Amino acid sequence: MKALDELTFDNRFARLGDAFSTHVLPEPLDEPRLVVASKAAMALLDLDPAVAQTPVFAELFGGHKLWAEAEPRAMVYSGHQFGGYTPQLGDGRGLLLGEVYNEAGEHWDLHLKGAGMTPYSRMGDGRAVLRSSIREFLASEALHALGIPTSRALCVIGSSTPVWREKQERGAMVLRLAHSHIRFGHFEYFYYTKKPEQQAELAEHVLNLHYPECREQPEPYLAMFREIVERNAEMIAKWQAYGFCHGVMNTDNMSILGITFDFGPFAFLDDFDAHFICNHSDHEGRYSFSNQVPIGQWNLSALAQALTPFISVDALKETLGLYLPLYQAHYLDLMRRRLGLTTAEDDDQQLVERLLKLMQNSGVDYTLFFRRLGDESAALAVTRLRDDFVDLAGFDAWAEQYKARVARDGDYTQEQRRERMHAVNPLYILRNYLAQNAIAAAESGDYSEVRRLHEVLTRPFEEQAGMEQYAQRPPDWGKHLEISCSS
DSSP, X not given: OBOGGGOOBOOTTGGGOTTTEEEOOOOOOSSOEEEEEOHHHHHHTTBOGGGGGSHXXXXXXXXXXXXXXXXXXXXXOOEEETTEEESOOOOSSEXXXXXXXXXXXXXXXXXXXXXXXXXXXXXXXSOEEHHHHHHHHHHHHHHHHHTOOBOEEEEEEEOSOEEESSSEEEEEEEXXXXXXXXXXXXXXXXXXXXXXXXXXXXXXXXXXXHOGGGGGSSSHHHHHHHHHHHHHHHHHHHHHHHTEEOSOOOGGGSBTTSOBOOOSSOEEOSBOOTTOOOBTTOTTOTTOTTTHHHHHHHHHHHHHHHTTTTSOHHHHHHHHTTHHHHHHHHHHHHHHHHTTOOSOOTTHHHHHHHHHHHHHTTTOBXXXXXXXXXXXXXXXXXXXXXGGOSOHHHHHHHHHHHHHHHHHHOOOOHHHHHHHHHTTSOSOOOOHHHHHHHHHHHHTTOXXXXXXXXXXHTSTTSOOTTOGGGGSOOOGGGGSOOBOSOO
16 A cells, blocks of 8 residues: 555646646645545555545645646536536636556546636636535435446545625535546537547547547547547436436536446435426536436537537437437346346346336335345335335336346346345435435534544445444435525
């Protein structure tokens, strides 16, 4: 394991030059202190977890110190925000400190969010507040534990720095890790500003560093776009299967690697609601839970437009046509497994859809239903779960169909069924009210709840002794929390 001064930097994005990013130093936080750190994320950098407890750790990730090899840069990009194009966005409160490669040869961006003003801050102060930093940290690590592609979060550093939002809060920084922070909006920026040389340089950078296997294809850029389509289809399928709502699916928040990042007003479903809107600023419901699938395709179409200098329109359209079938295949495969099924039948899609409609009309807890479905045999489980539904006749009809489907699926013991289902159906998820409880404690100076919740969420499928309170249905107030983009 390494100490902090033993990290090896190779700042490949910074070498692209000033057309792609601007050199900016982080603005230090007052009295930086460690709120929470992820041992698993630290391991990606081969870091000894003990270094998180040293003063230099908080100083480095609180903006007070910097490695000599680091080259902090604020990236420039644009994007479609709620469907409208914004010509220039960029890292308004984030800095790419540099790229570190580990002993396995993997490159990881060190991206510090809340690092102060940049040329792209527009009307903002460049800061992030403690609550949003905690939420991003918890979401990054929770999604990873669920198997959903995501950026990672190494730590949150708190401070005494005052920051004004709707009220005065405290500033914080979160250190994010990803193989790249390049977004769809990067390609849009150079396309719409008519800078073909820089756009070609960016495309070569992404192709060579992140999709090198596509070099072997007859049309490398087309192969790369297909891979991006496939990755996004799989990522969004996992969002939908696990009830995750991103909240702000602007093209500047879409990763070129097909991972979840830029967490804002996200939420996991409590009661199942296909029309759920987690961002209270989304008045039209553009980014509602059910709209995430078509918006994913819309965003890929926006990226395709920016790639027309490299790929024919017909080839782009054909590749975009793969998105929905790929999404459906990934989604149905995961939903079959969540139902305890090991084989495929033509009517499985209908089985899933009928269940979700019944859940929608009854306010059934989405996570706990699937978990409890695997606790016992299919017959016993549906009997116990029946009282959660309003339409009893409808549920009884579905239950008969489900029991028959399970019987056709194969001959296995209840223990095998339970083990298989519990491996894909989490007991613990990052419910908004749990995050809010942890934030409230942290804002009063008590970081123990953030750390405890983080530890629970790193093992979401495993029943943990003494942690029953994290596996309960939320109180009524916890279902109606309003989350905005304000951070």
